[in-house]
Amino acid sequence: MAHSATSSVTCSAHSFAWPDGTAVLDGFDLAVGPGRTGLIGLNGSGKSTLLRLLAGELTPVAGSVRVAGEIGYLPQDLVLDTALRVDAALGIAEARAALHAIESGDASEEHFTAVGDDWDVEERARAVLDQLGLRHIGLDRTIGEISGGESVLLRLAALLLRRPDVLLLDEPTNNLDLDARRRLYEAVASWSGVMVVVSHDRELLELVDQVADLRDGEIRWYGGGFSAYEEALAVEQEAAERMVRVAEADVKRQQRELAEAQVRLARRRRYGQKMYDTKREPRAVMKERKRQAQVSAGKYRTMHAEKLEEAKERLDEAVEAVRDDDEIRVDLPHTAVPTGRVVLTLRDLELRYGARVPAFEVRGPERIALLGRNGAGKSTLLRTIAGELEPAGGEAVADVPVRFLPQRLDVLDDALSVAENVARYAPAATNNRIRARLARFLFRGARADRAAGTLSGGERFRAALAALMLAEPAPQLMMLDEPTNNLDMASVRQLTSALTSYEGALIVAGHDIPFLRGIGITRWVRLDGELAEVESPGR
Incomplete structure (x- = not known):
């Protein structure tokens, strides 16, 4: 064209x-x-x-x-x-x-x-x-x-x-x-x-x-392309972090020099006072000398204070150049599932629109990618496993606590704060415990008090993920439906780090192959009329 x-x-x-x-x-x-x-x-x-x-x-x-x-x-x-x-x-x-x-x-x-x-x-x-x-x-x-x-x-x-x-x-x-x-x-x-x-x-x-x-x-x-961008950014960030270390060292040096200057000035003042008290020189000469010393000391102190302030400004500029790529850290030992333990069993399951799953098991901390064309029934399958929809036939039996994060993120009450939303899923947890855990999902201090309805797309996703992961009893099977839709790159990285450290079983429906590989998928299955194992998709 x-x-x-x-x-x-x-x-x-x-x-x-x-x-x-x-x-x-x-x-x-x-x-x-x-x-x-x-x-x-x-x-x-x-x-x-x-x-x-x-x-x-x-x-x-x-x-x-x-x-x-x-x-x-x-x-x-x-x-x-x-x-x-x-x-x-x-x-x-x-x-x-x-x-x-x-x-x-x-x-x-x-x-x-x-x-x-x-x-x-x-x-x-x-x-x-x-x-x-x-x-x-x-x-x-x-x-x-x-x-x-x-x-x-x-x-x-x-x-x-x-x-x-x-x-x-x-x-x-x-x-x-x-x-x-x-x-x-x-x-x-x-x-x-x-x-x-x-x-x-x-x-x-x-x-x-x-x-x-x-x-x-x-x-x-x-x-x-994006790989070249990431490489260039990594070089930039390495240089920026190096500049922060240099600037921090400079601030410490200037602080030390200012303290040493103040000690020297204090000694001079004591010596001048001693000379004045013993009256070893004419009074007028000593007064003039004291005045000149005060002016000189003021300039000396101001010079060091200005150097310290300049060093602090350079440090602030260096810190600003380093990107804040906080990672979500999930430390939830109760979500761990022993290898080989049956987590989910599907028997002759028939979904409402007609797709069938004759027999399917999830064991231990497996990570399953659920693939399939649009309209194949991936969301319907996850909602059926979560108990939100009745199957047309057969059964889905979960042997562990299950949580499901839908595309719409409608697990949050927009009128409640982030902390209050988490409290709905963990009513026995103390406020301090909820806030300590929310800090790991990057909702620190006043951020945990923001209403869910005021959050950006990435923040809303993090809040919904926190509510489900921090739920009691701890979820040992997490299901996510197209989780990276509408997330920026930083949010995708944060989600990847959260799911990488999660120790339970995962079923993730999606089409974002690099993301799925990044969270360590162990089985790839495709739903297209029936559920079938497939090879890991290429480009």
């Missing part, structure tokens, strides 16, 4: 704040030319807001956005009308209807106007659908007849049909199964125009030409 080499997006002195006055960007500058740019940053740093500004959906309070070329934007949570036909979603319904009318012999001028030069619109539409693995979707079907993942790819197909010069994608792989993700990866890899993609999907970010890290309202640029 050919695009203009002059296509670009430029932000100049850009500022944006929400109606309540919360500033997101202030004096922000950005210039993106041809190539694929991965935009990353913590939850709440303004990535999605920036894409909406670039797309013209939001208006800055100051500054400007200039786009050279046509822009296409795929938002994160756009919901299509289920009654909408596929050709309408692709934006070709009018041209297609006019084309059919002309082919039927209606030579009205408005039909020719509607078609324009796009006489192969249906062929192009089918080619794009085929490229994204949607060949089976007819142009006359409605959105309600296709899956959620297919509707995401359909929205991308609509953009590709328009052939925009600039493509903006916001978390495009969320809720996509493995096959759909691979189709999207291929479309991204073959893109030749300007692309800005917001994502936490490592495999997708390996395909970009550069990474833009949005942090504290500024962009830091790194060449290459």
